[in-house]
Amino acid sequence: MLLDKVLSNPVNIVVLGWLGIYLFFVFFVFFYKYLTLSSWIKNEEESLNSLLMSNNFSIKSSLKSCIENSKEINKYSFDACIEAAKKKANNFIVFLSIVASTAPFIGLFGTVIGILDAFNSMEKVTTINMIAPSIADALIATAVGIITAVPAYSFHQILSKKIEDLESILKIQKDVYLSR
Numbered sequence: 348m349l350l351d352k353v354l355s356n357p358v359n360i361v362v363l364g365w366l367g368i369y370l371f372f373v374f375f376v377f378f379y380k381y382l383t384l385s386s387w388i389k390n391e392e393e394s395l396n397s398l399l400m401s402n403n404f405s406i407k408s409s410l411k412s413c414i415e416n417s418k419e420i421n422k423y424s425f426d427a428c429i430e431a432a433k434k435k436a437n438n439f440i441v442f443l444s445i446v447a448s449t450a451p452f453i454g455l456f457g458t459v460i461g462i463l464d465a466f467n468s469m470e471k472v473t474t475i476n477m478i479a480p481s482i483a484d485a486l487i488a489t490a491v492g493i494i495t496a497v498p499a500y501s502f503h504q505i506l507s508k509k510i511e512d513l514e515s516i517l518k519i520q521k522d523v524y525l526s527r
Contacts, residue, residue, distance in 0.1 A: 356464055362457030362488050369446050370495045376439045377502040384509040391516040398523050410520055425521040432517055436510045447500035454492015461485025
Protein backbone atom coordinates (compact mmCIF):
# COMPACT_ATOMS: atom_id res chain seq x y z
CA MET A 348 0.00 0.00 0.00
CA LEU A 349 2.69 2.50 1.01
CA LEU A 350 4.94 1.57 -1.91
CA ASP A 351 2.04 1.85 -4.38
CA LYS A 352 1.26 5.35 -3.15
CA VAL A 353 4.91 6.49 -3.28
CA LEU A 354 5.40 5.03 -6.75
CA SER A 355 2.18 6.53 -8.10
CA ASN A 356 3.98 9.83 -8.65
CA PRO A 357 6.35 9.72 -11.66
CA VAL A 358 8.69 12.26 -10.00
CA ASN A 359 9.10 9.90 -7.03
CA ILE A 360 9.93 7.05 -9.39
CA VAL A 361 12.65 9.16 -11.03
CA VAL A 362 13.98 10.42 -7.68
CA LEU A 363 14.03 7.00 -6.02
CA GLY A 364 15.50 5.40 -9.14
CA TRP A 365 18.23 8.04 -9.33
CA LEU A 366 19.07 7.59 -5.65
CA GLY A 367 19.04 3.81 -6.05
CA ILE A 368 21.55 4.04 -8.90
CA TYR A 369 23.67 6.41 -6.81
CA LEU A 370 23.61 3.99 -3.87
CA PHE A 371 24.63 1.04 -6.05
CA PHE A 372 27.60 2.93 -7.48
CA VAL A 373 28.59 4.30 -4.07
CA PHE A 374 29.06 0.76 -2.77
CA PHE A 375 30.69 -0.43 -6.01
CA VAL A 376 33.21 2.44 -6.02
CA PHE A 377 33.96 2.01 -2.33
CA PHE A 378 34.69 -1.71 -2.47
CA TYR A 379 36.64 -1.43 -5.73
CA LYS A 380 38.78 1.48 -4.51
CA TYR A 381 39.21 0.08 -1.00
CA LEU A 382 40.59 -3.21 -2.32
CA THR A 383 42.73 -1.47 -4.94
CA LEU A 384 44.19 1.03 -2.48
CA SER A 385 44.81 -1.65 0.15
CA SER A 386 46.76 -3.72 -2.35
CA TRP A 387 48.68 -0.68 -3.57
CA ILE A 388 49.58 0.37 -0.01
CA LYS A 389 50.76 -3.17 0.77
CA ASN A 390 53.02 -3.12 -2.33
CA GLU A 391 54.43 0.28 -1.39
CA GLU A 392 55.10 -0.86 2.19
CA GLU A 393 56.98 -3.88 0.82
CA SER A 394 58.90 -1.57 -1.48
CA LEU A 395 59.78 0.71 1.43
CA ASN A 396 61.10 -2.27 3.39
CA SER A 397 63.13 -3.36 0.36
CA LEU A 398 64.50 0.16 0.00
CA LEU A 399 65.49 0.27 3.66
CA MET A 400 67.20 -3.12 3.48
CA SER A 401 68.92 -3.04 0.10
CA ASN A 402 68.72 0.56 -1.14
CA ASN A 403 66.72 -0.62 -4.16
CA PHE A 404 63.10 -0.10 -5.02
CA SER A 405 60.94 -3.18 -5.27
CA ILE A 406 59.59 -3.96 -8.71
CA LYS A 407 56.12 -3.40 -7.22
CA SER A 408 56.77 0.24 -6.39
CA SER A 409 54.99 2.83 -8.48
CA LEU A 410 57.94 5.16 -7.89
CA LYS A 411 60.39 2.72 -9.50
CA SER A 412 58.62 2.71 -12.84
CA CYS A 413 58.10 6.44 -12.71
CA ILE A 414 61.71 7.42 -11.96
CA GLU A 415 63.03 4.95 -14.52
CA ASN A 416 61.38 7.17 -17.13
CA SER A 417 62.95 10.34 -15.69
CA LYS A 418 66.10 11.81 -17.22
CA GLU A 419 67.33 13.00 -13.84
CA ILE A 420 66.40 11.60 -10.45
CA ASN A 421 65.86 14.41 -7.96
CA LYS A 422 63.29 15.76 -5.53
CA TYR A 423 61.21 17.25 -8.33
CA SER A 424 61.01 14.07 -10.38
CA PHE A 425 59.92 12.17 -7.26
CA ASP A 426 57.36 14.84 -6.42
CA ALA A 427 55.95 14.58 -9.94
CA CYS A 428 55.72 10.80 -9.59
CA ILE A 429 53.98 11.13 -6.23
CA GLU A 430 51.48 13.64 -7.66
CA ALA A 431 50.78 11.26 -10.56
CA ALA A 432 50.17 8.45 -8.08
CA LYS A 433 47.86 10.68 -6.02
CA LYS A 434 45.90 11.58 -9.12
CA LYS A 435 45.52 7.93 -10.03
CA ALA A 436 44.50 7.03 -6.45
CA ASN A 437 41.85 9.77 -6.41
CA ASN A 438 40.00 8.41 -9.45
CA PHE A 439 36.29 8.00 -8.64
CA ILE A 440 36.68 9.45 -5.13
CA VAL A 441 35.14 12.73 -6.31
CA PHE A 442 32.03 10.76 -7.28
CA LEU A 443 31.50 9.88 -3.62
CA SER A 444 31.79 13.53 -2.67
CA ILE A 445 29.27 14.52 -5.35
CA VAL A 446 26.79 11.88 -4.19
CA ALA A 447 27.23 12.86 -0.53
CA SER A 448 26.43 16.47 -1.33
CA THR A 449 23.67 16.03 -3.92
CA ALA A 450 21.68 13.01 -2.70
CA PRO A 451 19.88 14.88 0.12
CA PHE A 452 18.84 17.59 -2.33
CA ILE A 453 17.56 15.05 -4.84
CA GLY A 454 15.54 13.44 -2.04
CA LEU A 455 14.31 16.85 -0.91
CA PHE A 456 13.18 17.60 -4.46
CA GLY A 457 11.08 14.42 -4.42
CA THR A 458 9.64 15.42 -1.05
CA VAL A 459 8.71 18.93 -2.23
CA ILE A 460 6.98 17.54 -5.31
CA GLY A 461 5.17 14.99 -3.12
CA ILE A 462 3.99 17.67 -0.69
CA LEU A 463 2.87 19.90 -3.55
CA ASP A 464 0.94 16.96 -4.95
CA ALA A 465 -0.62 16.31 -1.52
CA PHE A 466 -1.74 19.95 -1.18
CA ASN A 467 -2.94 19.99 -4.76
CA SER A 468 -5.22 17.03 -4.10
CA MET A 469 -6.82 18.67 -1.05
CA GLU A 470 -10.49 19.35 -1.21
CA LYS A 471 -12.23 22.31 0.40
CA VAL A 472 -12.49 20.75 3.86
CA THR A 473 -9.43 18.76 4.84
CA THR A 474 -8.19 17.70 8.23
CA ILE A 475 -4.67 16.85 9.25
CA ASN A 476 -5.71 13.19 9.34
CA MET A 477 -6.47 13.36 5.63
CA ILE A 478 -3.29 15.13 4.51
CA ALA A 479 -0.74 13.60 6.93
CA PRO A 480 -0.39 10.23 5.13
CA SER A 481 0.39 11.98 1.83
CA ILE A 482 3.01 14.17 3.47
CA ALA A 483 4.51 11.15 5.23
CA ASP A 484 4.75 9.36 1.89
CA ALA A 485 6.45 12.39 0.39
CA LEU A 486 9.11 12.36 3.12
CA ILE A 487 10.31 8.93 2.00
CA ALA A 488 12.31 10.60 -0.78
CA THR A 489 14.25 12.71 1.72
CA ALA A 490 14.91 9.67 3.88
CA VAL A 491 16.28 7.76 0.88
CA GLY A 492 18.42 10.77 -0.04
CA ILE A 493 19.94 10.80 3.44
CA ILE A 494 20.38 7.02 3.42
CA THR A 495 22.34 7.43 0.18
CA ALA A 496 24.42 10.41 1.34
CA VAL A 497 25.64 8.96 4.64
CA PRO A 498 27.54 5.97 3.19
CA ALA A 499 28.86 8.13 0.35
CA TYR A 500 30.30 10.63 2.82
CA SER A 501 31.63 7.93 5.13
CA PHE A 502 33.24 6.02 2.28
CA HIS A 503 34.76 9.23 0.92
CA GLN A 504 36.38 9.86 4.30
CA ILE A 505 37.69 6.29 4.60
CA LEU A 506 39.18 6.31 1.10
CA SER A 507 40.66 9.79 1.55
CA LYS A 508 42.51 8.48 4.61
CA LYS A 509 43.78 5.53 2.59
CA ILE A 510 45.07 7.93 -0.07
CA GLU A 511 46.83 9.99 2.63
CA ASP A 512 48.47 6.79 3.90
CA LEU A 513 49.62 5.92 0.38
CA GLU A 514 51.02 9.40 -0.16
CA SER A 515 52.86 9.22 3.16
CA ILE A 516 54.52 5.93 2.25
CA LEU A 517 55.55 7.30 -1.15
CA LYS A 518 57.07 10.40 0.46
CA ILE A 519 59.00 8.26 2.92
CA GLN A 520 60.35 6.19 0.02
CA LYS A 521 61.41 9.40 -1.73
CA ASP A 522 63.15 10.71 1.39
CA VAL A 523 64.94 7.41 2.04
CA TYR A 524 66.14 7.15 -1.55
CA LEU A 525 67.34 10.75 -1.77
CA SER A 526 69.09 10.62 1.61
CA ARG A 527 71.47 7.93 0.40
